[in-house]
Amino acid sequence: MKKGIDTSEEHALKLDEKDPLSNFRDDFYIPEDTVYLNGNSLGLLSKRAESSVLKVIDEWKELGITGWTEGETPWFFMAEILGEMISDMVGAKPEEVVSTGTTTVNIHALVSTLYRPHKGRDKILADELNFPSDKYALEGLLELKGFDTDEKLKMVPSSDGYLLDEDKIVEMMTEDVVLVHLPSVLYRSGQLLDMKYLTEEAHKRDIIIGFDCSHSAGVIPHELHGWDVDYAMWCGYKYLNGGPGSTAFLYLHERHFEKEPKLKGWFGYEKERQFELSLDFVHDKSAGGWQISSSSVLGSAPLLGSLEIIEEAGLENIRKKSRKINEYFIGLVSELLDDVEILSPERAEDRSSHVAIKHESADAISSLMREKGFITDYRPPNVIRLAFSPLYNTYREAWLTVMCIRDLIDK
Numbered sequence: 001m002k003k004g005i006d007t008s009e010e011h012a013l014k015l016d017e018k019d020p021l022s023n024f025r026d027d028f029y030i031p032e033d034t035v036y037l038n039g040n041s042l043g044l045l046s047k048r049a050e051s052s053v054l055k056v057i058d059e060w061k062e063l064g065i066t067g068w069t070e071g072e073t074p075w076f077f078m079a080e081i082l083g084e085m086i087s088d089m090v091g092a093k094p095e096e097v098v099s100t101g102t103t104t105v106n107i108h109a110l111v112s113t114l115y116r117p118h119k120g121r122d123k124i125l126a127d128e129l130n131f132p133s134d135k136y137a138l139e140g141l142l143e144l145k146g147f148d149t150d151e152k153l154k155m156v157p158s159s160d161g162y163l164l165d166e167d168k169i170v171e172m173m174t175e176d177v178v179l180v181h182l183p184s185v186l187y188r189s190g191q192l193l194d195m196k197y198l199t200e201e202a203h204k205r206d207i208i209i210g211f212d213c214s215h216s217a218g219v220i221p222h223e224l225h226g227w228d229v230d231y232a233m234w235c236g237y238k239y240l241n242g243g244p245g246s247t248a249f250l251y252l253h254e255r256h257f258e259k260e261p262k263l264k265g266w267f268g269y270e271k272e273r274q275f276e277l278s279l280d281f282v283h284d285k286s287a288g289g290w291q292i293s294s295s296s297v298l299g300s301a302p303l304l305g306s307l308e309i310i311e312e313a314g315l316e317n318i319r320k321k322s323r324k325i326n327e328y329f330i331g332l333v334s335e336l337l338d339d340v341e342i343l344s345p346e347r348a349e350d351r352s353s354h355v356a357i358k359h360e361s362a363d364a365i366s367s368l369m370r371e372k373g374f375i376t377d378y379r380p381p382n383v384i385r386l387a388f389s390p391l392y393n394t395y396r397e398a399w400l401t402v403m404c405i406r407d408l409i410d411k
């Protein structure tokens with residue numbers, strides 16, 4: 001579909017000039033001669049994240065063990081402090097979020113508590129397009145209970161391999177289902193699911209529901225508490241720019257605080273009494289109760305700086321730019337690239353911050369793009385994902401990308 005948009009470079013430059021977030025790009029280290037379109041897999045380093053890590057390194061140097069209590073952000077409380085910092089961005093109460101573990105470990109920690117099978121109601125509903133690790137984790141949990149995963153794990157199918165139909169998901173919330181685990185955004189097509197609607201429908205049927213928000217955290221506002229979502233988790237290294245393997249987050253609705261964590265560990269102990277080192281486990285009545293081990297302080301420290309930037313830019317503004325730059329990119333693709341199909345949803349409100357395109361020579365296109373400095377993400381057999389991270393990508397980069405793809409296809 002041709003949209004008749006202005007395809008000139010001048011127009012791209014004008015959009016950048018009018019971009020209220022354009023200053024934030026200077027906060028980031030952009031790899032030289034590169035158009036970096038992979039912020040949905042690994043966000044870039046910011047100067048502020050760099051300095052918050054160096055700060056902790058210095059504290060370790062100068063304070064040794066005393067850093068746990070005397071650090072500028074005391075290491076012992078860093079997980080809770082980061083949880084509080086991000087709680088507004090995900091619409092949760094401060095005590096409902098903690099920074100801990102990794103995404104997959106957090107799925108284990110939360111689902112092992114909330115999955116309570118009983119006679120006739122013992123199935124988990126997931127979907128066939130979620131990130132594989134989510135499915136592995138759910139299978140592992142079912143196997144630990146001695147269940148046959150083929151029987152207990154129901155997968156919502158996709159009709160085209162890229163998108164999910166929300167009504168189909170609801171239709172599969174049948175009486176045998178006790179828990180639904182879904183992504184907020186499908187990692188391939190970038191489809192954003194309606195978490196509010198799905199939560200309402202699950203709760204009408206007495207089903208626990210949780211979301212893996214790895215591809216929406218930091219780029220889309222959430223109302224996890226307001227929507228009444230039971231649990232969620234997300235990683236720190238995509239749009240949150242926390243660095244490779246940085247500490248992840250978990251959210252647990254306060255109504256579940258009294259429930260017993262099943263992956264117990266000493267960092268989930270009642271915070272004030274943790275160092276009494278009692279052999280009887282009593283968990284903290286907050287999301288913090290679901291921590292397992294000592295905080296990964298060095299893996300968390302970058303988030304102190306990177307979350308500050310997001311807070312300053314404002315998540316609403318970030319979302320606005322993300323929609324606009326994606327709309328612009330999709331407009332250019334429709335206008336200028338004939339054999340390229342857009343796999344991401346058509347309506348802007350159904351998309352996250354990356355666009356997936358399909359071309360029969362996607363493999364070759366993406367490797368030639370890489371040679372020219374365009375870092376994208378190829379997904380076999382014929383899909384390229386391009387993420388526009390609103391804090392550092394520009395409209396001109398979107399324009400350059402389309403020009404580059406057009407040249408390659410023409411050749």
Ligand SMILES: *Cc1c(COP(=O)(O)O)cnc(C)c1O
Nearest residue numbers: 102103104131133187212214235
């Ligand atoms: C990136 C991502 C993960 C990553 O999991 P880790 O355990 O942190 O490596 C998990 N699930 C989804 C949906 C993701 O997008």
